[in-house]
Amino acid sequence: MSIHDIRVLDSDDELIQAGNVFRTAMIGFAPLDTAQRDLIGKLAEPGRTLGAFVDGSLVATADSAAGTLTLPGGARVGHAAVTHVGVLPSHTRRGVATALLGHQLRDIAARGEVVASLRASEATIYERFGYAVASSSGTVELLTQRAALRPGVGAGGPVRLLDAAEVWDILPRIYTANRPPRPGTIDRPAVWWQGQRLRAEAAPGARYVAVHGAPGAETGFVRYHPVGTDAWFVSGERTVVVDDLFAPTEEAYLGLLRFVLDLDLVDKLVFGMLALDDPLPWLLRDRRAARLTGTRDETWLRVVDVAAALGSRAYTGTGTVTIGVTDPLLEANSRTLAVSAARVESSTTTAQLEVDISAVGAVLLGGTSWHDLALAGLVRVNDTAALAVADELFRVAEAPFSGIYF
Template identity: 60%
Template structure:
């Protein structure tokens, strides 16, 4: 088994970053200044896996928060940079890293951990479940006629990069969304976005919504294929980040984008499953789904705390047994109702593993889907529809950010 160590020196952190990109194969070079590498790593949370004193794997995380259905924020480990050198795959390196990292996060008192999975078959065995979906939408500007019923938004202005990287974190902090699955945009995350933008020499633009001093939304966008821009017939703008927690901000920023000249297509890289964009236009086919895929992979570290902080809907109650092989202290039977959830001594009506439970926690996965896949064991036929109602949410879960 590899030796797992906490990385602390600048040289170790740089080696970790290089190792991760080597493992991922298709990532561009990292915009890392060796003298400022610590700005992108939280002390004590970057792990290295060593074999014969050589680093062969790494995993990183950061202290964050996540919104559960009902609006409560719980402590959250934002997991990223998990990679193993191709010379050492399938030798238990990832397993050792994951077990060490998850135990550390639980010991820190964090209720959940989330990550973005490069492969969908890796993380379920460590208790992660696919808990939200992200859509990439393509908007054909030539067909994009807004319905007369679509309301106006507020004022929008462009901001220069120096102002943007000061202002955007403030906007996100002051207008935090309540959508389930939202994660904190922590300072480390912002610093990474800023350095990436500086490293990318192509055009990048930022617009903010709201009057000066009271901004409540923003959009970051960039053109692609600029070498063929003038005289082209498919001039595309990629929207990397649409932060619009209010209806007014959403409509104001969409209306602003539609005023851009010389644009044939917008590509919105990350939108929630229930985004209203197609309904804004008289021709809903102006918006095309380019891609739908898993977004948040969630691991429940403290099952009782997650249940206590989640809101449930409907009437009645169910008894649910959750089994966690990695953290036996999570295993137990819980009674769940709209009044709350907690341990109970009675026999369960449903039974499932912790990864399946994680998939349902944010409301993005329906219980009948998991039952059909054999991931939920039904001991009382009346319990499944009742559980569907209890876990129902008003909107689809969505994080909206990569980390």
């Protein structure tokens, strides 16, 4: 087998074909329906959907959306949100994905984007392409009858429900105007919002959206829906799933939290994605009313320009550590850098810590420690004292978190 062509897909017919290749690869998705086919051009950014062809047939695809990612300290760098990666089951384990994702990384680098990230369907695929888990999220179940807030918890601001007709105009504006400085935050591009709208409108049952703040000056929102409604009025476990809680300020967080806690006829709230350092349990008189039922990897980060990525984030402490990086796919990243709070610069000295590029992605946002990576055999330690220095430099005040899947 030979891969004759990897190229950008630009016609609607090719984009529809690519969408169905991805859905076939994922197994759990039906082919694109008529409405989705008609909107295919709005679900992909022009020039960023790639296809791999074997003997003239499309057998694999991947695309991405341009935006920015927030680093520790608040700086934003160019970011590619990689998604819809799929290879037909008839062509897996033949080097197709390797060729396609390598091609995509070189394209992202040529565009000047500093990092790429994705949400992985499997945990064993992407590390060989230089990706690593950089942030995680938690699922929390809250029993509403026991979820009284402590007396000192603030009230938050006003919250109101939105009509369905205004949701998809207002929410993107709220997000753009109130994007938080938390590490790992990314843009929500138009193609992401369009996908969310299609899923919401195609889903059976009721869905609701509430916003925090005065009209025209909203600062947060929550999207939620009930599950198991066939027996809603006789059930002893009426459950509402919180799909998207965007609350970047304390006022928005408290206002929206109180809103969902005060919903009538609800026995359990399920927050599908919360930051691992979310304060919710501390706000409750009975902290056991909130139960962390699972954590999952969220951001799989790929550093595309290691000097720009390390040079753009903030550091703590007063030490300096030299890091030797190896990147077999993007050779320009294979270099030694001296990192301190004052500067990041090339170094010709022997690296104290040696890593593959994937390890840089793991530590860049502060979501894991150098010590843990060394324990896992992912860091070659030439100077044991350097681990403590590196951990102090890369420490962050907030756990990295994005809050979305794409």
